[in-house]
Amino acid sequence: xxxxxxxxxxxxxxxxxxxxxxxxxxxxxxxxxxxxxxxxxxxxxxxxxxxxxxxxxxxxxxxxxxxxxxxxxxxxxxxxxxxxxxxxxxxxxxxxxxxxxxxxxxxxxxxxxxxxxxxxxxxxxxxxxxxxxxx
Amino acid sequence: xxxxxxxxxxxxxxxxxxxxxxxxxxxxxxxxxxxxxxxxxxxxxxxxxxxxxxxxxxxxxxxxxxxxxxxxxxxxxxxxxxxxxxxxxxxxxxxxxxxxxxxxxxxxxxxxxxxxxxxxxxxxxxxxxxxxxxx
DNA sequence: TTTCAACCTTGACACTATGTCAAGGTCAAG
DNA sequence: CTTGACCTTGACATAGTGTCAAGGTTGAAA
Numbered sequence: 139x140x141x142x143x144x145x146x147x148x149x150x151x152x153x154x155x156x157x158x159x160x161x162x163x164x165x166x167x168x169x170x171x172x173x174x175x176x177x178x179x180x181x182x183x184x185x186x187x188x189x190x191x192x193x194x195x196x197x198x199x200x201x202x203x204x205x206x207x208x209x210x211x212x213x214x215x216x217x218x219x220x221x222x223x224x225x226x227x228x229x230x231x232x233x234x235x236x237x238x239x240x241x242x243x244x245x246x247x248x249x250x251x252x253x254x255x256x257x258x259x260x261x262x263x264x265x266x267x268x269x270x271x272x273x
Numbered sequence: 274x275x276x277x278x279x280x281x282x283x284x285x286x287x288x289x290x291x292x293x294x295x296x297x298x299x300x301x302x303x304x305x306x307x308x309x310x311x312x313x314x315x316x317x318x319x320x321x322x323x324x325x326x327x328x329x330x331x332x333x334x335x336x337x338x339x340x341x342x343x344x345x346x347x348x349x350x351x352x353x354x355x356x357x358x359x360x361x362x363x364x365x366x367x368x369x370x371x372x373x374x375x376x377x378x379x380x381x382x383x384x385x386x387x388x389x390x391x392x393x394x395x396x397x398x399x400x401x402x403x404x405x406x407x408x
Numbered sequence: 409t410t411t412c413a414a415c416c417t418t419g420a421c422a423c424t425a426t427g428t429c430a431a432g433g434t435c436a437a438g
Numbered sequence: 439c440t441t442g443a444c445c446t447t448g449a450c451a452t453a454g455t456g457t458c459a460a461g462g463t464t465g466a467a468a
Contacts (some may be wrong), residue, residue: 176434213333218393222385236378255353257354289455294418310416
């Protein structure tokens with residue numbers, strides 16, 4: 139009943155066929171059952187899982203974190219605090235990335251604002267990079 | 274006169290010995306001269322270049338962009354507008370990253386705020402990941 | 409002078425997440 | 439039966455960095 143091939147699974151889930159094979163290989167997902175000729179076959183439940191994975195990936199979760207989330211998703215005995223903890227750890231990482239990014243942006247913006255551009259070789263940006271101190 | 278080995282060059286520049294070899298191999302920097310026994314020897318000018326590279330890396334420039342910047346840095350005929358253009362392209366990328374990050378953070382924050390935590394298996398975060406639509 | 413530690417060399421393999429390409433098997437339609 | 443679209447596995451690539459192994463070098467102490 140309604141088992142689909144890898145290409146269709148990729149289309150429906152938004153995860154590439156390549157990544158479906160990869161996720162299977164690293165054990166993130168259960169190996170798909172195979173047709174007589176060896177083609178992978180995906181059930182609707184498997185597709186739901188794949189969509190979950192893609193969404194988690196869109197939120198920037200690492201493969202390891204997604205693995206944790208999948209286990210929790212499959213576990214009816216889970217404590218929602220465990221899920222929350224994974225999410226909070228990730229949020230923390232995202233905040234740190236954001237801070238680093240904001241730092242880079244402000245430094246770069248200042249450098250750019252001090253460079254008049256044009257044909258003059260004298261360039262504030264190059265000088266600043268030479269002399270800057272990392273935050 | 275004051276040629277130093279790779280370990281000392283790494284210490285002075287903040288670029289690891291491994292990366293010094295790597296940058297040489299990919300052609301980002303000129304091959305270092307060698308001692309009789311084959312050790313790489315770095316001049317003070319080379320160290321300045323390495324410090325420049327580290328700073329550029331701290332600003333998030335890619336290796337390819339750093340390569341461009343190094344060429345411009347070495348070219349007395351450069352137009353500062355060229356440097357500015359590289360910097361502006363990078364700034365643009367950083368802004369895009371920042372937007373993606375901000376999106377992720379706000380989605381994640383909303384999910385987290387809707388999950389009470391505790392031992393209850395009922396988890397808003399998992400549900401939201403299942404049903405979310407990527408921005 | 410021998411020895412030992414600390415350094416250097418190259419090369420290989422690892423990571424993350426994804427793409428691409430090649431050589432070959434399969435399926436469905438004409 | 440051929441053709442095209444699909445599937446298979448495996449290998450290699452990306453970017454930036456780390457680690458490990460096997461071996462040569464250097465300088466200082468014994």
